[in-house]
Amino acid sequence: MTASHVSGLPASLHPPILRHLALYIVVAKILNVTPLDSKQSLQQPSLTISGNLGKDSMLVQLLLLSSILLTCVSNGNAGVTSSFIRNEWPSVDIPLDNEVFAVPKGYNAPQQVHITQGDYDGRAVIISWVTADEPGSNQVRVGLSEGKYDFVAEGTVHNYTFYNYKSGYIHQCLVGDLQYDTKYYYAIGDGDSSRKFWFKTPPEIDPDASYKFGIIGDLGQTFNSLSTLKHCMQTSAQTILFVGDLSYADRYDNHDVGVRWDSWGRFVEPSAAYQPWIWSAGNHEIEYFPHMGEVIPFRNYLHRYPTPYPASKSSSPLWYAVRRASAHIIVLSSYSPFVKYTPQWRWLEEELKRVDREKTPWLIVLMHAPIYNSNNAHFMEGESMRVVFESWFCQYKVDVIFAGHVHAYERSYRISNIRPDSSNPVPDKSAPVYITVGDGGNQEGLANRFRDPQPDYSAFREASYGHSTLEIKNRTHAIYHWNRNDEGKRVPTDSFVLHNQYWGNNRRRRKLKKNHLHSVVATLQVGENLDLLSMGM
């Protein structure tokens, strides 16, 4: 597979610099920005897409420019292996007495506060917290302004033991019947020890609802993890899609396993108490410890991180789906049964039928072990799931699949390996883009040995820490960035416009109602030359 196979453009027109310039033009047009340099040889029409997308345009210009300049240093092959070398913090966990793990003041004060979506469509949240000294109240007080709580939701409390560790009192409370697109304030805990937070519900399910996701994987609790978390909080991402491997507490033994689950819960609270984290489980959640008599998979994780699985008719908290704004997000479990006839397989078969791209144009899948990945670490470990699910991913035109597991960043072209007469991946317009973001910064360090030569399916790869953002603009376009942790700064490094796999299709576009016609024409014409190009992103 060469670049020209992927893009449909002559190879001579296809080095990374041109791809990024072309992208820049598309983004600029979507955002109604004047391009810095609209390369006329690409013969872009001068139509612009109307809409209220002008804000942040200067920032986008800068980001894209930096992206272009950064990519200039890469080689001219189809795929890019970034040669960027960055300073990093040592791959050791932050000491327990560091302030990032500080227990909140006050007797029995709620700690490890985190929220996740609580229903199928985004009108509910599950709020979780831990009290250390006694069970205390299970109530969440909720209101529309700070300090004024109009209603109360009652949750549950439980605790558990893991080897010789005894957990705190874990509270979980479903708060439902919320209004869309509304900021809510909530308080938990008793008396002087009570604590206050807020969250914002997503807009109502709508094909053109804009929404910004952050994507983090393999986070851990090192100083690199802290950079990732802080950088992600700077991006104004409204919800975090977490692709597995949370605390790396399984790197500890006996009592300390539970201790490091607790410290991680406090570590992510500054984000997770305010923004829903959509959880998926990784191998570090399995915690199969025969020497400790702990052999039931996912025990600590399942006790601590509830998911709204019944809302999507799943039978397990490990695989489920939520809809949020214009996105349908499917969470798969790499380490649960997934072959034909198993509950996860049967559930996914039904859930994919429930996806309605007219309502939620963006179909996003999360899993831990990547299906396509050209790092030596964990190479081909996603193959078992690939042979089972890849044909569905193409059939249902999944837009993008985020995975973790490999401690480096990588992005694929749109490729598939589902032809019975071949065993190599080939360009496939119906295939998802596969993105590996296992670079959250945990104590295991970076996976810096990529396979050489870079396989044809690999578009961009770099062994740095970071996270991604996916900013859905409307039913047709979303802007994606991978943000490297660079000397304490967040540097958007791999950026592209994601064309929707359903609404980006010409046939669908022609079916659009009249009131969408103006933007449709613009999208169509802007997209004509770049459609195949964006395949490769």
Place this chain on the structure above:
Amino acid sequence: MTASHVSGLPASLHPPILRHLALYIVVAKILNVTPLDSKQSLQQPSLTISGNLGKDSMLVQLLLLSSILLTCVSNGNAGVTSSFIRNEWPSVDIPLDNEVFAVPKGYNAPQQVHITQGDYDGRAVIISWVTADEPGSNQVRVGLSEGKYDFVAEGTVHNYTFYNYKSGYIHQCLVGDLQYDTKYYYAIGDGDSSRKFWFKTPPEIDPDASYKFGIIGDLGQTFNSLSTLKHCMQTSAQTILFVGDLSYADRYDNHDVGVRWDSWGRFVEPSAAYQPWIWSAGNHEIEYFPHMGEVIPFRNYLHRYPTPYPASKSSSPLWYAVRRASAHIIVLSSYSPFVKYTPQWRWLEEELKRVDREKTPWLIVLMHAPIYNSNNAHFMEGESMRVVFESWFCQYKVDVIFAGHVHAYERSYRISNIRPDSSNPVPDKSAPVYITVGDGGNQEGLANRFRDPQPDYSAFREASYGHSTLEIKNRTHAIYHWNRNDEGKRVPTDSFVLHNQYWGNNRRRRKLKKNHLHSVVATLQVGENLDLLSMGM
């Protein structure tokens, strides 16, 4: 891959008739039988293997002759697709009022009696039975002669509900500290309703211990199932290796699911109360029924069919190992997690290290979904497990892998697909023989559409009902038959000598102690010409 690639013999010497004649000579020599026609062109030495194997020699002659004659009608390609057409019973379950499902007479009489190995090495059995009316006694009375019970073992009882079905009282009793190679009589139940059975323990773990296994898969409860069961009971197989899909009760709804688990328990009792059945689970054991609110996999199966999994340090009754006579038998679960990092993967990694071919030369693996299978039914469904475990199967030189799932018989050559530079199976002396015996006779009928042309890896295939036997003779040789159900008769159809993958290796043979030398030389010389040939069996 052609026949000559596999055997190392010129293709002209390799049609099925020659292969079977050569086999016949080997078997005749092992059994100290004069061959009917020892084709001198194969230059077999006239050494014979001594031992007490002369019995049944006439039967073996007849079986092998029939095998040769049957194979003559097949084509001359590397693999054989049998064109045999047989009459079969309709693929419907036997009515519940048939005598094969009869409830034993007497109030609360024990029913659905079955035994399985209870420890790692064969000195214990787990005896299970059901009482319908009340819990009754949990005791098993055991003795060395009929009616004279020297000791008593105390078991447990439980019951469960499944949707609107309520089970009987399920008793499970571990009887341990048994002597090897000993017939034991046992009685269960109270007063007039008590029932009497017997079982025979295996010989002590010994590399030359002979032992005969029957192999059954996908049995169900039709008249075809009954033929299979009866035929297997005729073979004097001492233990049944069951490769999943027991009752097909999941084809029923609501209350009848439990009812058909009960009827199947009574159906197999004439064999399973006397011979241990080594259980593995198939897809029909999953029973994921969201419409009935039953979504926990394997519930009925796990309540009814205990396995000795703690003895092999497994954390689940669905995967485990037992050692029996000269065999190490590993049971895998096709529908449980098996990818890297999962409990089954970690357990298998350790269990394979525990295999000691000096003590148990025969390494046998059971699973449900076949790894190699060229039927259109379930084609490639074993691929997910293949990519995870195949390299271990070759590294540890597994002798034979039995699977079910596909309702037809098939046998592979010794092949593997583990080379990084190729994605096709190639001949591999270290690879197991893969045998699919999903032809027990259940109500779903036969899978009679094989892929055309027959793939190079497929040695023999036939869409008939039947079962297999594996008769281990010593550390180097075992005799294998697939026995077709043919107009109510058992007809051995696919037969071969299985050379042990560890002791059949020349290097190992040279390491043998002096007292084994005579038979070693014979094996070596007999094997020289046929070693590569038997690779293909």
